Amino acid sequence: MTKIIQVKPPRVFSELKPWLQDHYQDLPKRLQSVAVFAMHNPDVIALNTIASISDQVSVTPSTMVRFAKSIGYQGFSDMQAVFQESMRHVPQPYSERLNSMQRSAGREQTVLSQFTQAAAESITRLEQKVDESALLKASEQLAQARMVYIAGQGRAEPVVAYLHYTLVKLGVQSVVLSGMPHSMADKARMLQTDDALLAISFSPYTANTRELVDICLLNKAKVVALTDSTLSPIARADDFHLEVLEDEVSGFRGLSATMCLALCLAVETGKVRAELDKKLNI
Amino acid sequence: MTKIIQVKPPRVFSELKPWLQDHYQDLPKRLQSVAVFAMHNPDVIALNTIASISDQVSVTPSTMVRFAKSIGYQGFSDMQAVFQESMRHVPQPYSERLNSMQRSAGREQTVLSQFTQAAAESITRLEQKVDESALLKASEQLAQARMVYIAGQGRAEPVVAYLHYTLVKLGVQSVVLSGMPHSMADKARMLQTDDALLAISFSPYTANTRELVDICLLNKAKVVALTDSTLSPIARADDFHLEVLEDEVSGFRGLSATMCLALCLAVETGKVRAELDKKLNI
DNA sequence: TTATTTTTGAAATAAATATTCCATATGTAA
DNA sequence: TTACATATGGAATATTTATTTCAAAAATAA
Numbered sequence: 085m086t087k088i089i090q091v092k093p094p095r096v097f098s099e100l101k102p103w104l105q106d107h108y109q110d111l112p113k114r115l116q117s118v119a120v121f122a123m124h125n126p127d128v129i130a131l132n133t134i135a136s137i138s139d140q141v142s143v144t145p146s147t148m149v150r151f152a153k154s155i156g157y158q159g160f161s162d163m164q165a166v167f168q169e170s171m172r173h174v175p176q177p178y179s180e181r182l183n184s185m186q187r188s189a190g191r192e193q194t195v196l197s198q199f200t201q202a203a204a205e206s207i208t209r210l211e212q213k214v215d216e217s218a219l220l221k222a223s224e225q226l227a228q229a230r231m232v233y234i235a236g237q238g239r240a241e242p243v244v245a246y247l248h249y250t251l252v253k254l255g256v257q258s259v260v261l262s263g264m265p266h267s268m269a270d271k272a273r274m275l276q277t278d279d280a281l282l283a284i285s286f287s288p289y290t291a292n293t294r295e296l297v298d299i300c301l302l303n304k305a306k307v308v309a310l311t312d313s314t315l316s317p318i319a320r321a322d323d324f325h326l327e328v329l330e331d332e333v334s335g336f337r338g339l340s341a342t343m344c345l346a347l348c349l350a351v352e353t354g355k356v357r358a359e360l361d362k363k364l365n366i
Numbered sequence: 367m368t369k370i371i372q373v374k375p376p377r378v379f380s381e382l383k384p385w386l387q388d389h390y391q392d393l394p395k396r397l398q399s400v401a402v403f404a405m406h407n408p409d410v411i412a413l414n415t416i417a418s419i420s421d422q423v424s425v426t427p428s429t430m431v432r433f434a435k436s437i438g439y440q441g442f443s444d445m446q447a448v449f450q451e452s453m454r455h456v457p458q459p460y461s462e463r464l465n466s467m468q469r470s471a472g473r474e475q476t477v478l479s480q481f482t483q484a485a486a487e488s489i490t491r492l493e494q495k496v497d498e499s500a501l502l503k504a505s506e507q508l509a510q511a512r513m514v515y516i517a518g519q520g521r522a523e524p525v526v527a528y529l530h531y532t533l534v535k536l537g538v539q540s541v542v543l544s545g546m547p548h549s550m551a552d553k554a555r556m557l558q559t560d561d562a563l564l565a566i567s568f569s570p571y572t573a574n575t576r577e578l579v580d581i582c583l584l585n586k587a588k589v590v591a592l593t594d595s596t597l598s599p600i601a602r603a604d605d606f607h608l609e610v611l612e613d614e615v616s617g618f619r620g621l622s623a624t625m626c627l628a629l630c631l632a633v634e635t636g637k638v639r640a641e642l643d644k645k646l647n648i
Numbered sequence: 649t650t651a652t653t654t655t656t657g658a659a660a661t662a663a664a665t666a667t668t669c670c671a672t673a674t675g676t677a678a
Numbered sequence: 679t680t681a682c683a684t685a686t687g688g689a690a691t692a693t694t695t696a697t698t699t700c701a702a703a704a705a706t707a708a
Binding site for chain 2: 127130131168171172195196197199200201203204207208210211214216219238239241242243245246249250287329336338339340341343344347348351352355
């Protein structure tokens with residue numbers, strides 16, 4: 085039987101790589117080829133079944149199990165979990181930092197640290213997931229508009245206020261629609277073809293905002309949507325939508341990532357608008 | 367039985383997303399929640415078993431299968447294959463790390479990454495610097511108040527809106543003072559000894575908010591202040607102030623950390639208030 | 649060479665995972 | 679309300695997948 089390496093194997097993929105190099109020489113031929121394959125194709129190990137993998141490496145399933153065991157894991161599944169984990173956690177520098185901080189603190193997590201962690205993670209994800217080009221396209225729509233109407237209710241209202249504040253400071257004409265004592269139809273009628281609606285909405289989605297988007301799309305006015313899901317009713321095929329997902333802590337969702345995205349959107353819009361104005365003046 | 371959508375579903379994840387948006391409205395409640403989860407956590411769908419996933423979504427395994435079938439796949443496994451395929455070509459940890467390093471090194475930082483970085487830094491600092499006991503004391507002041515009056519202008523207004531929204535949801539009576547068409551003196555007169563003023567103010571400090579704080583302190587009403595500096599004119603010896611400093615990117619200051627602190631403050635206040643209410647009822 | 653140990657593959661078994669089926673619940677139209 | 683359709687959860691079943699076992703093949707040492 086193949087010797088089983090006694091030292092506990094790494095539970096983190098990045099540590100597994102150098103670790104394997106050390107022990108590579110001691111492995112039998114077939115197990116060596118498995119090792120080489122695993123280092124070259126970690127994603128295959130993570131995602132496929134033992135049968136499919138062993139087929140690709142041209143070994144038998146038993147060999148795969150033996151490989152995993154020989155380097156110290158309980159079995160193939162145990163090893164696979166490590167590979168899968170490496171795919172899940174696309175490096176998250178900030179949360180990583182927070183994590184280690186929390187570990188060193190050792191004590192119970194405070195409300196503050198829970199929320200800061202959630203916020204940091206939401207922001208990290210925001211940077212990774214938001215489509216830069218979508219952000220630019222949305223900014224262009226807003227910059228080209230004669231007037232930007234901003235709408236949103238409930239938890240979205242602070243975002244509305246912030247966007248309005250920032251856009252105005254940047255010289256982009258905008259008004260807040262939510263606060264006005266008009267009917268939806270009246271509000272929608274204000275929007276002309278060369279105007280744009282900036283709609284912010286989070287689950288649970290308010291019927292009001294949705295209705296507004298509906299009418300605007302019918303009237304061919306441009307709509308830029310900021311939501312927590314592309315499945316939100318206000319996200320449509322023919323609008324420009326940005327998605328931001330806030331981590332929740334025991335039912336509470338913050339607005340840290342959302343505010344960050346809002347600022348980006350406003351600043352980009354301001355930049356595009358400034359360029360447009362320049363062209364017109366020449 | 368749930369209708370099965372006849373059109374062949376996308377075999378590529380990027381096409382699945384917009385495709386789901388179109389059909390989302392037609393799905394039953396549970397299947398909708400699966401859809402939302404799937405779009406937010408494609409990696410979970412790709413890597414986990416049906417049991418584990420259905421557990422995370424709080425549905426039964428059957429529902430997962432039904433979801434896959436209802437959108438046209440042969441079964442869960444068939445759908446999972448599409449999600450797995452999308453992960454295969456996801457940038458690997460190493461190349462990813464290089465990419466982000468390159469970005470930050472080459473000054474070609476995008477607007478988005480600049481702001482997310484600033485936000486993350488601000489939040490990290492927030493956790494390190496905010497005095498947990500100060501947060502608790504401030505929460506107690508607010509929780510004990512008969513009514514919380516919230517004030518703040520300009521960049522602070524979104525924070526005011528958020529605090530108001532959250533406090534109300536948590537059962538803490540509060541009103542926004544900024545919007546009211548009264549003179550400062552009138553506003554201050556509303557506050558009684560057992561009320562509290564929650565003042566938010568950032569540099570450059572508005573005279574209005576400052577005046578309000580002055581009068582309240584004279585009237586012996588409690589004041590909780592949220593500022594970007596203890597040197598702020600509204601921070602006094604005899605009030606309870608919390609400090610939050612946002613990193614600035616080419617002149618723009620975000621609100622990510624501020625919003626995070628605001629949420630903490632509101633939640634803590636809600637907790638304390640709930641305990642107080644309990645005691646009174648017994 | 650032979651005796652012995654190690655490695656390997658194929659088949660049997662065990663475990664897990666997905667799928668189907670059915671009874672019940674929920675919603676909807678008459 | 680009742681009748682009908684749709685949606686849902688839970689348990690039984692089928693399928694897939696991992697693991698173990700064991701005999702045969704290679705490799706090694708005498």
